[in-house]
Amino acid sequence: MNRAVVRQATLGLCRYLLAVEPSVRARGIVVGRDGRQMSPVFLEDTCGVIAALGIPVHVYDSGVVATPMVAFGVLHLNAAAGVMVTASHNPPEYNGYKVYWGNGAQIIPPHDVGIAAQIALAGPASGIRVLGRQEAQAQGLWRSLGPDVVEAYLKAVDGLKLKGPELDAHKQALVIAYTPMHGVGDRFAHAALARAGFTQVHSVPEQAQPDGRFPTVKFPNPEEPGALAAIHDAGVLHRDLKTMALPRLPPLEQRAKDGDRHQHAGPGVTQGNPRPRRRPVLLPGHAERPAARLRDHVEREVLFVRAAFAEAFDLGIDDAGVQRAHDVVAKTQTLDRAGREVLDADIGFFQH
Numbered sequence: 001m002n003r004a005v006v007r008q009a010t011l012g013l014c015r016y017l018l019a020v021e022p023s024v025r026a027r028g029i030v031v032g033r034d035g036r037q038m039s040p041v042f043l044e045d046t047c048g049v050i051a052a053l054g055i056p057v058h059v060y061d062s063g064v065v066a067t068p069m070v071a072f073g074v075l076h077l078n079a080a081a082g083v084m085v086t087a088s089h090n091p092p093e094y095n096g097y098k099v100y101w102g103n104g105a106q107i108i109p110p111h112d113v114g115i116a117a118q119i120a121l122a123g124p125a126s127g128i129r130v131l132g133r134q135e136a137q138a139q140g141l142w143r144s145l146g147p148d149v150v151e152a153y154l155k156a157v158d159g160l161k162l163k164g165p166e167l168d169a170h171k172q173a174l175v176i177a178y179t180p181m182h183g184v185g186d187r188f189a190h191a192a193l194a195r196a197g198f199t200q201v202h203s204v205p206e207q208a209q210p211d212g213r214f215p216t217v218k219f220p221n222p223e224e225p226g227a228l229a230a231i232h233d234a235g236v237l238h239r240d241l242k243t244m245a246l247p248r249l250p251p252l253e254q255r256a257k258d259g260d261r262h263q264h265a266g267p268g269v270t271q272g273n274p275r276p277r278r279r280p281v282l283l284p285g286h287a288e289r290p291a292a293r294l295r296d297h298v299e300r301e302v303l304f305v306r307a308a309f310a311e312a313f314d315l316g317i318d319d320a321g322v323q324r325a326h327d328v329v330a331k332t333q334t335l336d337r338a339g340r341e342v343l344d345a346d347i348g349f350f351q352h
Contacts, residue, residue: 001095004125006042009097010049010083011128012119017080018053020114021102024080028056028143030073030100032065034086035184035210038095039064042085046097048130051141061144064184064210067098072153073145075104089221092214154188158195171197179204179231181220182211204230 017024031047033039040063047057058077060069067084074082080102087096099107099115107115122128136142176198180186186208193201206216207230214220217227 001038001042001097003041003045006045006085006097007049007125007128007130008122009119010046011053011122012117013081013083013099013115014050014053014055015118015121016111016115017055020111021080025055027078027080027102028058030058030070030077030079030082030145032060032067032070032073032082032084033063034067034084035064035182035212036085036087036092036095037212039085039212042095042097044133045130046083046085047136047142048132049128051131051136051139052129054141056141056143057136058143058145060149061146062150066185066188069150069153069188070098071100071104072156073149074100074102076149076152077145078102089223091219092212150188154191154195157192161196168197172199174198175200175202177202177204177231179207179228180210181217181222181227182207182209182214183220184210206230 014024014029017029021027029050031043031050033043043059047059050057058073058079060073067086067088070082070084073079082100082104084098084100085095086098087094090096101107101111131139131141133142176193178186178189178201180189180203186203190201190203216230218224219227222228
């Protein structure tokens with residue numbers, strides 16, 4: 001990816017929007033970027049091409065933003081589209097360009113095909129007009145998104161949380177270790193967690209600030225071996241919960257806390273079977289408040305699910321998923337003291 005490609009891609013996107021969404025000149029396009037080394041330049045080129053066509057650009061004045069905030073901005077402002085300059089978990093030398101439609105979701109057919117066709121007709125990048133930031137601002141085409149939009153985003157995230165006195169009772173005691181791995185999520189994650197009532201949130205200091213060089217990791221992908229070494233080296237293995245910016249759930253397991261109980265987890269991933277179906281989890285310790293113990297476990301899994309869905313789909317878990325989570329937590333409260341196996345249909349929601 002280079003500046004010529006960015007300008008051609010942006011021109012193709014705008015021409016397609018002008019053809020199928022005539023309101024784009026009134027609604028505008030939201031643009032954001034990550035902290036990679038060429039992202040500021042690519043954002044300027046993207047905004048400059050859009051503005052040169054008379055289309056307003058809505059740009060976060062905070063600089064770097066988390067990817068879901070562009071999708072949110074599209075919906076919040078009723079914009080026609082959004083562009084996020086980010087390469088997610090790719091190697092440091094990479095950059096990327098994600099396009100969102102007016103519904104806040106990444107483009108799908110037929111829009112992707114239509115945009116690609118217009119990009120092919122864009123011609124040499126040297127012939128594409130680009131409006132500078134100051135000129136675009138003077139014409140009212142460069143519009144800053146300030147703290148009010150960030151506040152609206154955090155408020156929307158907070159509105160998705162599960163509620164209840166039993167959940168609230170454990171928030172103060174829960175310790176969370178977090179690493180954005182040199183990405184841009186640290187301040188937004190801390191703000192969202194604090195608003196939800198979690199006060200003991202600790203970032204890995206060496207990886208907390210955005211740095212497009214990714215100096216402490218060979219490959220900034222949490223799924224790569226050794227990528228999360230810093231969170232272990234920081235002495236957080238004993239923490240109640242470790243979180244990281246990745247769209248994958250941890251294994252479902254019930255950890256033992258005394259000698260007569262044992263850890264029980266589903267089978268591991270084996271070659272040729274990358275997504276095994278896990279066995280139902282049998283609650284250990286049949287004699288002591290099994291419903292309460294299982295409920296605590298399920299509630300913790302809900303926290304993982306919500307974080308994973310937010311990263312995987314950029315928007316967070318939907319209403320049906322929230323209701324499903326509520327239903328499963330409520331069902332655990334009715335389990336008898338003898339303990340019972342959790343049905344596959346129930347536990348499957350938290351694993352997929």
